[in-house]
Amino acid sequence: MSASQSAVRSRAEAVKVSRTFDWLILFTLFFVVLGGYHIHYMLTGGDWDFWTDWKDRRLWVTVAPIVSITFPAAVQACLWWRYRLPFGAVVCVLGLLLGEWVNRYLNFWGWTYFPVNFCFPSNLMPGAIVLDVILMLGGSVTLTAVVGGLAYGLLFYPGNWPVIAPLHVPVEYNGMMMTLADLQGYHYVRTGTPEYIRMVEKGTLRTFGKDVAPVSAFFSGFVSIIIYFLWHFFGKWFAQTTFISSDDL
Amino acid sequence: MKLIKDKVAKLSFVALLITVTAAMFYVPTASAHGEKSQAAFMRMRTIHWFDMNWSKEEVAVNDTMTISGKFFVFQGWPETVDKPEISFLNVGIPGPVFIRAGSWVGGQLVPRSVSLELGETYEFKVLLKARRPGDWHVHSMMNVQGGGPIIGPGKWVTITGSMKDFVNPVTTLTGETINLETYNLENTYFWHALWYALGLAWLFYWARKPMFVPRSIAVEAGKADSLITSTDKKVALAFAVGTLVIVATSMGATNEKYPITTPLQAGLLRGMKPIEMPARTISVKVDDATYRVPGRAMQMTLTITNNGDSAVRLGEFNTAGVRFLDPAVSVDESGYPDDLLAEEGLTVSDNSPLAPGQSRTVQVTASDAAWEVYRLADLIYDPDSRFAGLLFFYDEAGNRQMITVDAPLIPSFI
Numbered sequence: 187m188s189a190s191q192s193a194v195r196s197r198a199e200a201v202k203v204s205r206t207f208d209w210l211i212l213f214t215l216f217f218v219v220l221g222g223y224h225i226h227y228m229l230t231g232g233d234w235d236f237w238t239d240w241k242d243r244r245l246w247v248t249v250a251p252i253v254s255i256t257f258p259a260a261v262q263a264c265l266w267w268r269y270r271l272p273f274g275a276v277v278c279v280l281g282l283l284l285g286e287w288v289n290r291y292l293n294f295w296g297w298t299y300f301p302v303n304f305c306f307p308s309n310l311m312p313g314a315i316v317l318d319v320i321l322m323l324g325g326s327v328t329l330t331a332v333v334g335g336l337a338y339g340l341l342f343y344p345g346n347w348p349v350i351a352p353l354h355v356p357v358e359y360n361g362m363m364m365t366l367a368d369l370q371g372y373h374y375v376r377t378g379t380p381e382y383i384r385m386v387e388k389g390t391l392r393t394f395g396k397d398v399a400p401v402s403a404f405f406s407g408f409v410s411i412i413i414y415f416l417w418h419f420f421g422k423w424f425a426q427t428t429f430i431s432s433d434d435l
Numbered sequence: 436m437k438l439i440k441d442k443v444a445k446l447s448f449v450a451l452l453i454t455v456t457a458a459m460f461y462v463p464t465a466s467a468h469g470e471k472s473q474a475a476f477m478r479m480r481t482i483h484w485f486d487m488n489w490s491k492e493e494v495a496v497n498d499t500m501t502i503s504g505k506f507f508v509f510q511g512w513p514e515t516v517d518k519p520e521i522s523f524l525n526v527g528i529p530g531p532v533f534i535r536a537g538s539w540v541g542g543q544l545v546p547r548s549v550s551l552e553l554g555e556t557y558e559f560k561v562l563l564k565a566r567r568p569g570d571w572h573v574h575s576m577m578n579v580q581g582g583g584p585i586i587g588p589g590k591w592v593t594i595t596g597s598m599k600d601f602v603n604p605v606t607t608l609t610g611e612t613i614n615l616e617t618y619n620l621e622n623t624y625f626w627h628a629l630w631y632a633l634g635l636a637w638l639f640y641w642a643r644k645p646m647f648v649p650r651s652i653a654v655e656a657g658k659a660d661s662l663i664t665s666t667d668k669k670v671a672l673a674f675a676v677g678t679l680v681i682v683a684t685s686m687g688a689t690n691e692k693y694p695i696t697t698p699l700q701a702g703l704l705r706g707m708k709p710i711e712m713p714a715r716t717i718s719v720k721v722d723d724a725t726y727r728v729p730g731r732a733m734q735m736t737l738t739i740t741n742n743g744d745s746a747v748r749l750g751e752f753n754t755a756g757v758r759f760l761d762p763a764v765s766v767d768e769s770g771y772p773d774d775l776l777a778e779e780g781l782t783v784s785d786n787s788p789l790a791p792g793q794s795r796t797v798q799v800t801a802s803d804a805a806w807e808v809y810r811l812a813d814l815i816y817d818p819d820s821r822f823a824g825l826l827f828f829y830d831e832a833g834n835r836q837m838i839t840v841d842a843p844l845i846p847s848f849i
Contacts, residue, residue: 201645208646242699269650270662272671273641276634283631298530299567299598303620311630312678315637319675323668341678344686349626351689352619354696356608360537360544364700369605370615372546374531380523380578382548387701396698 212277215261220281223257224289227282233379235286235308236294238353239371242386243343243399248406250308251339252413254282258314258338259414260421262321262330268425272322275314283307303353304370312345313338327418335414339407343399470527470574470586475814476513477585478755480823480841482577483507484587485753488769489573494565496596499536502526502575503560505710506587510554511823511841517581519551521703526561527574527586532594533563534603541708548580548703555709556837565594566601588756590772609695626685633681637674713836716743717828721842722796724822726815728848732802733822735840739795745830746788752781752801754824755811759801761786764829777803788831815846 194200227235230253234246262274286307294305320334353367364372371384470478487504494500508519524538524545538545538561551557561575571594575587603615653662722736741747750765751758758771759780767776784798806812814822823841830836 204645204648207648208642211647212642239699242701268654269647270654270659271641271646271650272663273638276637280631280634280638283627283634287627300531301616301620303615303618303623306623306627309627309630311634312682315633315674315678318637319671322663322671323675341682344682345630348685348689349619349623351693351696352622354698355611355693356695356697357605358608359546359605362544362546362700363608363697364546365697366605366607366613366615366618368546368700373534373536373603373615375526375528375533375535376531377525377527377576377584380525380548380580380584381546382521382523382578382580382703384701386699 216277216281219257219261219278220285223278223282224285226257227254227286231308233384236290236305237371237376237379238304238306238350238367240384240386241308241346241350241353241367244387244389244402245385246308247343247399247402248409250310251313251342251403251406252409254279254310255313255317255335255338255410255413256417257282258317259331259417260424262318263327263418263421264425266321267422272318274321274421275317276311279310279314282310300374300376301370304374306349308342309346309349310342312341316341327415331411331414331418335411336404336407338414339405339410340403342406343403470589471808471810473584473586474817475755475811476817476819476821477516477582479811479814480509480511480513480821481516481579481582482519482585482587483509483753483825483839484575484756485825485837486769487575487588487756487771489590489592491592492590492770493593493595496565496568496594496598496601499562499564500533500592501560501562502573503558504575505556505558506575506577507556507825507837507839508551508553509823509839509841511821511839512553513819515819516583517579518553519577519579519582521548521580522551523548523578524559524561525576525578525584526563527576527584527589528563528571530567532565532567532569532571533573534566535561536564537562541710543704543707545704545707547701549707550703550705551707552709556712557707557709564603565596567598568594568596570594588772588775629681633674633678640670713834715836715838717741717747717836717838719826719838719840721840723845724842725845725847726806726812726822728812728815728846730802731804731806731812732800733806733844735799735801735842737797737799737840739789739797741789741791741793743830743836744791745832745834746790747828747830747836748786748788749781749783749797749799749826750829750835751827752799752824753827754801754822755809757803757805757809757811759803765827774808775805777801777805780805814844820844820846 194203231250234240234249240246258275258278261278265271265274290302290305290307294300295302316337317334321330324330354365356363357366357369359369484504484506489502491500512518524540526535540549540557540559571592572589573592574589577585579585601616604612605615606612650662718740720738722738724735726733748764751760757775759777761781761783762779780801780803782800789795814820822844826838826840828836
């Protein structure tokens with residue numbers, strides 16, 4: 187067989203090879219994204235995602251969407267502009283959540299015995315689905331960044347509320363009031379995570395009384411818009427093929 | 436040549452087998468906390484733990500024990516470590532093998548960070564409930580913001596029983612009693628599984644059709660718009676609307692189920708009540724201090740003046756949790772950890788009772804292997820080569836007086 191001859195001999199064979207490529211690429215993409223996104227999220231979201239006593243209504247709501255919209259924006263740029271595939275955000279979050287669950291279950295619980303109800307990850311899926319759908323229906327980076335980025339920030343807290351609310355039930359403990367999440371942080375000893383490094387309920391957002399979560403979510407959404415633009419262009423830059431000469435193809 | 440090569444290969448294989456086998460059979464548990472690695476000056480010049488008591492050496496799962504004692508916040512706190520204005524009373528254990536059922540400083544519950552004053556002595560207590568069986572080294576510990584964890588003395592405690600029997604019942608302010616060990620677990624799994632399934636459904640909707648190669652060719656050929664059909668748009672819309680509906684309804688249902696929720700509690704606790712220490716009637720001046728590296732002994736020349744109304748004798752030198760005792764004056768009856776106790780480690784050139792109004796210059800030697808074992812001798816390599824510790828004097832009635840010492844230390848290598 188010469189170099190100019192095709193490796194496949196029929197259309198059916200070409201389709202079969204193409205599908206094999208599809209699954210190989212999807213599999214590879216999934217695990218590469220899982221690794222990269224997981225490390226990125228652990229380094230930037232870190233404790234806010236690790237522990238329930240960090241999942242507050244101000245900083246967790248603000249930080250988690252901002253630092254987690256990064257990879258979805260970049261992978262969307264590659265998959266959408268190169269292949270018109272609108273699952274960039276969802277595939278990222280699927281990878282991240284799988285990696286996080288493996289980490290939390292095997293490491294946090296399996297090795298160090300922190301109960302899973304204390305160290306489960308945040309849910310990013312609602313925002314990811316909406317982000318993908320907006321890109322697909324709008325076909326515009328600007329629209330996805332502005333509407334999708336804002337929605338990504340806004341959906342984060344309500345998307346997690348069914349899981350986190352039971353842990354915000356108050357309890358009286360030795361004469362002090364705290365939430366069950368606070369009590370988990372107090373009971374399950376972390377020698378390397380003293381209470382004072384917990385960045386919760388800090389800031390000057392006092393005007394809105396107890397309703398600070400929506401304000402934090404809006405702020406998070408606004409910053410997510412900017413981060414989306416930035417990382418979408420990173421993704422586009424990484425997905426370019428200018429370094430491949432057409433003679434090589 | 437081939438014979439030699441074959442022999443080397445065979446021997447290498449045997450060596451590898453032995454190594455693997457040895458690794459399989461010898462798997463020691465890493466149970467300590469690196470307390471010996473912490474810079475010596477950190478342990479000697481920050482928090483001095485004393486009168487330590489571990490209420491039990493063996494405890495069953497679900498039973499409780501306490502670590503209690505006192506700590507002195509050293510007034511000669513090193514410049515290189517932030518002051519303990521934001522600190523947290525912790526315990527040094529390998530993960531949550533116990534749960535911290537309570538912790539108090541000066542009688543006040545301290546689930547949050549506290550502010551401590553230099554030169555003050557505080558009483559503390561930590562109540563621990565056994566959770567995971569095993570032999571664990573249990574330390575007192577003070578985390579200081581900008582300073583790191585300052586670990587206190589540790590003692591081995593055995594937990595017996597089975598972790599599956601552990602329960603952590605808590606009654607909420609809404610009147611519900613829950614087991615915090617497993618509370619909300621099924622709910623967490625359910626919502627994560629549901630959203631993961633929705634994400635997979637979205638992914639497989641697209642993955643069931645040809646993906647990368649044909650779509651790339653189509654995009655390159657300018658036919659990108661043909662790749663999204665009207666059915667795709669309807670399905671996408673259904674996913675988006677479905678997502679919003681699930682988020683809204685689940686939030687509403689959660690609010691109905693949990694009408695009373697409060698924000699996480701945070702904030703610094705100030706005004707910790709220190710112990711009223713008796714007025715000091717003894718003064719000690721360190722004339723010089725040397726550490727003899729070959730002898731593993733620290734020698735101090737002290738000028739002691741007794742301004743009280745009872746004769747006193749020096750009974751103990753305590754630094755970094757290591758206690759050097761003069762058995763003629765002081766004997767430990769608290770079950771203090773052996774490795775931290777030099778029962779005959781303190782020698783005083785003249786330890787006869789020092790009468791009121793008298794002053795005497797004595798040579799004090801604190802010697803024990805603990806200097807090396809606990810790497811306190813590494814002090815001589817610290818940037819600020821000073822030592823510090825607590826001296827305990829006893830009068831004729833058995834009353835104790837605590838005096839701090841803080842002075843430069845000169846190493847002696849011969």
